[in-house]
Amino acid sequence: MKKNPVSMLITFMVVLAGVLIFVAPLWIMVMNSFKPLNEIIAFPLRFPDEWSFDNYVKAWEEVNIPNIMKNTAIVSFSAVCGVIILATMTAYWAERHPTVYSRIFSSAILLSMLIPFATIMIPLVQVMKFLHLNNTIPGAVLAYWGIGLAFAFFMIRSGVKTLPYELEEAARIDGCGVIQVFVRIVFPLLSPVVFSVFVMDMFWVWNDFMIPLVLLNNQKLSTVQLAINRLFGMYNSRWDIALPALTMSMLPIIVIFILLQKKIVGGVMAGAVKG
Amino acid sequence: MGDKNLKRKKKYNMLWGNLLFLGPSTLVFLAVVVIPFAISIIYSFSNWNGISNEIKFVGLNNFNNIFSGKAKFLDAFWFTLRITAVSVLLINLLGILLAVALTARLPFRNPFRAAFYLPQTMGGLILGFIWQFIFIAGFPAIGDKLNLGFFTQQWLGTEKTAFAALVIVNVWQNAGYVMVIMIAALSGISSELIESAKVDGSRPLNTFLRIKLPLCVPYITVSLFWTISSALKMFETNVSLTKGGPYGSTTSMALNIYNDAFANNKYGLATAEALVFFVIILAITSVQLYMSKRKESQIL
Numbered sequence: 108m109k110k111n112p113v114s115m116l117i118t119f120m121v122v123l124a125g126v127l128i129f130v131a132p133l134w135i136m137v138m139n140s141f142k143p144l145n146e147i148i149a150f151p152l153r154f155p156d157e158w159s160f161d162n163y164v165k166a167w168e169e170v171n172i173p174n175i176m177k178n179t180a181i182v183s184f185s186a187v188c189g190v191i192i193l194a195t196m197t198a199y200w201a202e203r204h205p206t207v208y209s210r211i212f213s214s215a216i217l218l219s220m221l222i223p224f225a226t227i228m229i230p231l232v233q234v235m236k237f238l239h240l241n242n243t244i245p246g247a248v249l250a251y252w253g254i255g256l257a258f259a260f261f262m263i264r265s266g267v268k269t270l271p272y273e274l275e276e277a278a279r280i281d282g283c284g285v286i287q288v289f290v291r292i293v294f295p296l297l298s299p300v301v302f303s304v305f306v307m308d309m310f311w312v313w314n315d316f317m318i319p320l321v322l323l324n325n326q327k328l329s330t331v332q333l334a335i336n337r338l339f340g341m342y343n344s345r346w347d348i349a350l351p352a353l354t355m356s357m358l359p360i361i362v363i364f365i366l367l368q369k370k371i372v373g374g375v376m377a378g379a380v381k382g
Numbered sequence: 383m384g385d386k387n388l389k390r391k392k393k394y395n396m397l398w399g400n401l402l403f404l405g406p407s408t409l410v411f412l413a414v415v416v417i418p419f420a421i422s423i424i425y426s427f428s429n430w431n432g433i434s435n436e437i438k439f440v441g442l443n444n445f446n447n448i449f450s451g452k453a454k455f456l457d458a459f460w461f462t463l464r465i466t467a468v469s470v471l472l473i474n475l476l477g478i479l480l481a482v483a484l485t486a487r488l489p490f491r492n493p494f495r496a497a498f499y500l501p502q503t504m505g506g507l508i509l510g511f512i513w514q515f516i517f518i519a520g521f522p523a524i525g526d527k528l529n530l531g532f533f534t535q536q537w538l539g540t541e542k543t544a545f546a547a548l549v550i551v552n553v554w555q556n557a558g559y560v561m562v563i564m565i566a567a568l569s570g571i572s573s574e575l576i577e578s579a580k581v582d583g584s585r586p587l588n589t590f591l592r593i594k595l596p597l598c599v600p601y602i603t604v605s606l607f608w609t610i611s612s613a614l615k616m617f618e619t620n621v622s623l624t625k626g627g628p629y630g631s632t633t634s635m636a637l638n639i640y641n642d643a644f645a646n647n648k649y650g651l652a653t654a655e656a657l658v659f660f661v662i663i664l665a666i667t668s669v670q671l672y673m674s675k676r677k678e679s680q681i682l
Contacts, residue, residue, distance in 0.1 A: 115486070122483050126497045129554065132516050133500070139515070151519040152527065193407040200403035204396065209404060212411075219415050221664055223615050225636040226656040227414075229432075229643045230421035234413055253414020256407060285399055314505030316618045317636075321644070332507050339511055339622070346515060353511055357504060364503045368496055371503070375559065376566045 140350035147346045166351040170334050179330040182244055183312040186251035190308055191301055193252060194259035199293055202267045220257040228321045242325045250318050259304050266300035303374035306367060331356045426654035431647045444654035455655045458638035466613040469552040473609050476553060477560020485568045499558035510622025513551045541631040544624045548632055551619050560605045567601035614663055635659050
C-alpha cells in the first residue's frame, strides 16, 4: 500500500513523539541516577553537571547487588528448568498414553490457570512450613514449579501434538527404552517451543514479586524485587540510592530483551494465537 | 501363555511409565495448588489468626462480613473493577492505534516497536517505583517549566489523581502487549482482500473499520482476556506506587487479601476474601469468553 508522503511524515512524527513519551520515564530515571541528591530534587529534568558513579557505588553496597542478582538467578533458573521438565514429561505422556487419570490431571492443570496466586498463597505458607521449606529457596522454587506448570503444559502440549509418532516408533524398534526415547528424541524435537517457554518464564520469575514476598521472608535470600521493595521501605526519598539501584536491577533484563527481542515477541504471539 | 506374559509385562511397563512421567508433576501440583486450595476453603469458615493453635469455626461469618461491607473487601472490589474498566479500554485502544501505525512502512519501525514493548518486560514493582519518582519529582518540574498546573498537583496525594496515576502506569506497562498481538493480527490479513476493497472504492478508514477490525476479532479477544485478567489481579503497582493509599482508596483485591492475612493477622477472613476473589475472576473470565466466542461466530 502506498500512501502519500505527507500523511506518512505526520504518522512518523506522532509515533516518534509517542516513543519519546514512552521512554522518557526510564531516561529521567537513568539521568538522575548520576546526580547528587540535592540536584535531583532541585532540577530533576536537567542533565547532570558531571556523570558521577558515586551513587552507584553507594547503591551497590546498600542493596548488595551481587547477592540479590545471584539469588534471583538461582531461583529463576531452577524454577524455570523444573517447570519445563515437569511440563514436558506430563504433556508427552498424557498425549501419548491417555488414561482417565491423565485426562483429569490435564484439565486440572489447565483450570489452575484461573486460580489467582492470592487465593492459594495463605495456605501455601502453611504447606511450606509443614515441609520445612518456608523461607528457603527450594520452597520458593517448588511453588514456581506448581504455579508455572499450567502455562508451560499448555504451550508444550500443542508442540507434542505436532510430533510425528513414527520417529518414536522407529527408535523403539531400534531398542530405545521409554526414557531414552523421551530424552533423545522427544525433548530435542520440542526444543523450539521449550525455548520460547523458557524465555517467557524467565521473565515471569525474574520480575515476580508476590511469591518471594510471601515465601522468601529472609533478607539473605532476597531477590531483586524484594530488595528494591525493602530499600524503598527503609529510605523514603533517598533517590540518590534508589535510582541507581532501580537502574542496575533493570539492566540485565534490558540487555536480554535487546538480544532476544525477536524470540520474545514471537513467543508472546505464539502464546496468544494458541489461547 | 506367552501372550499373557507379554500383556502383563506391557501393563507393568505402563504403570511404571505413568508413575515416572506423571508422578512428579502430580505431587508438585497437589502440594502447591490442590492442597492449598482445599485448605483455603476450610480456613474460610474459621476465625484463625494465623498463629494460635486454636481454630474456631464460625460458619459463614467471614462471608457475611465481606458482603455486608464490614470487611473492606467490597471497597477493594469496586476500586479494582473501576480501574480495570478504565485501564482495559485505554490499553486496548492505544495498543490497536500503535499496531496500526507500526504496520505502516515507517522508518525505524522495529526499534519503535521494541520501545513500546520495553515496559512490558519489567516487573510491575520496579515500574511503580520508577513512576513514583516521576510523579513526585518529574511531573512538578515539567509543570513548572511549561506553567501547567495540571502537572504540579500532588499526584499520589489525592484519591482521584492516585487513581489516574495507576491508570497511566498500567497503560504504559501493557499497551505494548496489545500492540504486539494486534501487529500479528493485522499483518496476517491478506493484501489481496485490502486491494480489492480499494478497487471497489472503499476509503482507508472504512476498510479498517469494516474489513480489518472484524478480521482481528479473535486477536482482540485474546488481548481483552489477558488485559482484564491481569488488571483484576493487580498488586505490584499498587504496592510500589500508592501503597494502596491515600486512605486505602487504591487498594486492589489482591493487596487487600495480602494485608488482611499478613499485616492484620486475619487469616480466616483473608482466605474467605481470597475465595470470593477466585469466584469473581472465574465469573468475569467465563462471561467474557462466552461473549467474545458468540461475537466471533456472528462476524465470521
